[in-house]
Amino acid sequence: MPVTPQLRCCDASGCRSAGGQALRRALEEARDAAGLTAEALAIKPVGCLRLCGSGPLVACDGPGPSQLFGGVAPEHAGALIAASVAANDGSAAVSDDPLAAHRLDLSDPFFALQQPVVLEGCGQVNPESIDDAIAFGTYAQLHRVLQELTPEQVRDEVRRSGLRGRGGAGYPTGLKWDTVALQPPGPRYVVCNADEGDPGAFMDRSVLESDPHRLIEGMAIAAYAVGAERGFVYVRAEYPLAIERLRLALQQARSRHLLGNHIDGTSFNLRLEVRVGAGAYVCGEETALLLSIQGQRGMPQPRPPFPAQSGLWGAPTLINNVETFTAVPAILRQGGHWYAGIGTEHSKGTKVFALSGAVVNTGLVEVPMGTPLRTVVEVIGGGVPDGSPIKAVQTGGPSGGCIPAERLDTPVDYESLLELGSMMGSGGMVVMGASTSMPEVARHFMGFSVNESCGKCVPCRAGTVQLAQLLDRFVEHRATPADMERLDALCQMVKVTSLCGLGQSAPNPVLSTLRWFRHEYEAACREPAACVAAGGVER
Amino acid sequence: MLHACRALLTVAAAVASKSWWETIAMTPSAPASTDPRIAQVIRRHGARADALIEVLHQVQELHGYLAPEVLREVATGMGLPLSRVHGVASFYHLFRLEPPTAHRCAVCLGTACYVKGGAQVAARIEQRLGVRLDDAAGDGVWALQHVSCLGACGQAPVLVVDGELMTRLSVDPPEALDARLEAAGLPQRTTT
């Protein structure tokens, strides 16, 4: 950790919207007013400091342990400068601390239980400075890989780590890399899926805004491992700051010859480009994403052929999401075995979650796989703000489901969540309190799926519309026992017969709430007793 | 086959309706004038077909929206079928095919915002402005649209007013929300 006294100001979009930039300017003025130079006290814009709900956040580093302040207004700038000077002098804390109300306890479980791997550099490095990233160790693994390892050795290490795709489905990353690498000779592509569209998910946005060089390093290592010389990062247009920082980072990397031809003096070449989406959730589906990169309508195509065999312009294409690529440099630095030592038997390593909804601490959380859901939402998240019990936790966005309070002791890993009728998804976790009605939640998600269906296959295009109308009947208390049957049957049909992941998982929010909160649907019938009788045999 | 006569009526109405004939008569068959900036954008991308989405983004930035004559220029310049260009432009939500209103609100209805009252925020704005959610025409000056998630879930519920993100809106009491909306410049169009 740096000993140079410095203030790290969160400059990711969460804290920006809470006034982070004005605060940083006020801090600089206060520093000048206190007669301090930038060398004596650095004020550095950094990425996400995790507790987004309490922004703007400022971390204060000195010889002692770092301190964190939240909800800081520009008028507190003077006090903050004074506090950091005091911390560096070693002088005792001021008796009447004007910042007492803003001091965040770093020993709080929200911070203490986190294990940063992907988020290592988030909140540490200046996302707009490649020098800062390099000083932090970014690109060191790319250098080592290019100088010392063969592509096979890199893939071995990734396979050993047990890393699985963090975009949702959890396909083993090493296996995917091998599949691409072992295709017949010819051009190959690497693609980073940064089309994070699940409502309630902001992990990828945070990584792009906080530590873009780490992602570029991960992608470059992947490109080397599979033999690709060209790649794309597909970012959703709703993330302007992420796009801006990524473009800047790519430009900086090119100017340092970390991208381009003969990288690091070797024969390895790589061209990376940003492609910006235009507002289509379905483009997070990999075949749709590839079509969108090629300038077409993002309509999913049947697989096989899988992109690993035939992707961009028919060439083998490796697609991983932001978090997956970003985990790679740490895996190579510490070794696959180290990574595999974290997590559970089938879900290795750490996972980043975006915690939001009816919870005290909203923000970014990285914990080992297998951490009980209760630990995440109650201990780390702090439970529902008014102290009432949690009703359910929604994971996996519109493709996932609601996990009821009585199952909160489930370890968070791919298989356990699937068993509960939800899924890992990309990592959005929305906590729901007692006042949330489950048929309404289901309708909310179905409305999303109707809106985002590409319209290609019948079950998704027409089925989701019918499902949304059926759910309307429950929300408006005019459902009948026949509606209950139709809902069950149509959910099953859309899930099994739709062409792509969007359609196949669109019924999940309904199915999971039907499974765990069926009584709410029954109570929402025009004649609840009749619905209870009709649906009695389910489960 | 059993099909209600209402469907028949719909068909008949569509056929009988003169409105679409009139629309056709008014549609200009050739672009009024060409914009050299569009050709420039296309050139910058080497007229590659895969750059269509990037080109549309940049052209929309220049013109505010993608009018038919603009799409025609893009298609001609890139050597792409007209229907393909229209297909792409109409597929993605962020491409506007109609002129935008002077002011725009986008209310987030992502899960976190939804749980924290995003729908109430939307309803309040609908009432205040006298517009319907997701009616791109709005009242001619203001329009209210929904977005699926802005990734600002930590500050839910959130709203974007003319590109400016407003966070942690409080729906209770409604007066507090009104004060925030007032401060953001949303006029009170309807009397309640």
Place this chain on the structure above:
Amino acid sequence: MSVVTLTVNGQDVAVPAGASLLEATRAAEANVPTLCHLEGLTPVSACRLCLVEVEGSSKLLPACSTAAAEGMVVHTHTPRLREYRRMTVELIFAEGNHVCAVCVANTHCELQDMAVTVGMDHSRFPYQYPQRLVDATHPQFTLDHNRCILCTRCVRVCDEIEGAHVWDIGSRGGQCHIVAGLDEPWGQVQACTSCGKCVDVCPTGALFRNSDTTAEKQPNTTLPALLRTAREQRRWHNQ
């Protein structure tokens, strides 16, 4: 030519390597229903009627776009497949405005036949009665969006066989509709060669000749396959 052998509904069949599952099921005379598929056009797997069960696969697979593989054990008419097919047809009928009695394609309509095939006589799902338009601007043909099921045969035949790419799909989700040019009146689209292939391959009465009235449409769906084969094998018998 190498051959793959597989089992369809308990019957062994042999098809050339590279053949689709659909061809294999046809070799077994299994009568797997299809709507969007048309011989000679790229399969899109959109209608989902040709989904079949393959042992060892957790998912149902579209026969039109899945390659037949050695040793596959395929079931084409299990109870759940029958049920899903019926629901799919119900959804298609409920989605548009299909009024057989006044339709040009009555008795020559693949959708109508499909309803009979899957045993669908009414929809359990409410009819949506969407507001859709009719484009009668072309001098020879008419497009009635009310009858369109978005199979995209017209889009594909125009792009892949005729090479004019007059048609594409506009908008998305439930708003999807076939567009000519920039969603313009068909009659104004200069790219159209008036070849009529789109009309010939349309499975319903959505595209028809102006000269046809109720129940008079005579589709010709064999053209794309003939033209494609002729082109690939340079078989110009008549020259």
